[in-house]
Amino acid sequence: MMDTSSGPTLLGFDVILIGSILAGIAALAVMLAIYAAVTVKDPMAKRVGALNARRNELKTGMITSTAKKRASLVKKNEKADQVRDTLKTLRVLQKEQVDAVVQKLAQAGIRNKDLAVFVIGARMILPILLGGGAFFLIYVANYFPDWGGMKKLMAFAAALFIGYKGPDIFIKNKITKRTDAIRKGLPDALDLLVICAEAGLTVDAAFNRVAKELGRAYPELGDEFALTAIELSFLNERKHAFDNLAYRVDLEAVKGVVTTMVQTERYGTPLASALRVLSAEFRNERMMRAEEKAARLPAIMTVPLIMFILPVLFIVILGPAACSIADAFAGDGPGGG
Secondary structure (H helix, E strand, O other): OOOOOOOOEEOOEEHHHHHHHHHHHHHHHHHHHHHHHHOOOOHHHHHHHHHHHHHHHHHHOOOOOOHHHHHHHHHHHHHHHHHHHHHHHOOOOOHHHHHHHHHHHHHOOOOOOOHHHHHHHHHHHHHHHHHHHHHHHHHHOOOOOOOOHHHHHHHHHHHHHHHHHHHHHHHHHHHHHHHHHHHHHHHHHHHHHHHHHHOOOOHHHHHHHHHHHHOOOOHHHHHHHHHHHHHHHHOOOHHHHHHHHHHHOOOHHHHHHHHHHHHHHHHOOOHHHHHHHHHHHHHHHHHHHHHHHHHHHHHHHHHHHHHHHHHHHHHHHHHHHHHHHHHHHHHOOOOOO
């Protein structure tokens, strides 16, 4: 009979098939990387355009949006007012709570204050929806009959916890990512501020220049600096603009920069020297943080080394010997020569 056996196998898997799939995935990844490199867009272009439009609206006191946009904004505000009235009726809406959520949204890069009401409402609605759905699937429909009583209770409690903490976890994740991005670019931004200050630029012009220069590399930091430059140009007190920057960024380094800027504005101390000292401190802090991560690396790599690298190494080293021993025993058996 003709031998119809398939190609070589490893641990029961067809090697040629697995190789073809991996080669296809690699080719797709290369194509996506080339497409991403070719279609690079300026991340600050849209942000700066929106900020400049908002500055013109604030200066002239007029809303230049179209009638359709105005109607959508009014409709959104009406929805927010309805949710706010409902929460006030249920006595679950407090001003301190709303202010805290508004600040968290600002730190996450979301500046729509009406969304704070929806976040608070989601904390109340999502546990009911997810908890009710989990209760129906687990207890009423008995969708998981193999689960024990404790496992069902834990799944129901997990659904309630995710429903209540889900919005907060999502916002906190966005805040963490945005804060890390701003922390990485802050020393470079301070160096550019020092150069701009020594060149004779005003503070708002220096912030605007830094936002344009660092907007492509650090779009979050460029966004904050551009908004600060706009606020410095039209607010009555410049201190409010710096306080707003510290309000929008959950980072102690930014609060230190704001304190330095306010003190230089109040007492007339040299701005360039103070920013140079802060920049050196932030660079040392970033280097210490990198050294700390490098020191933790051996302990972190221990588990992957034991679980993934050592078994493969044993298979590569002992595999041929095991195969030779198995062939030797098979040849010395009853059917051997």
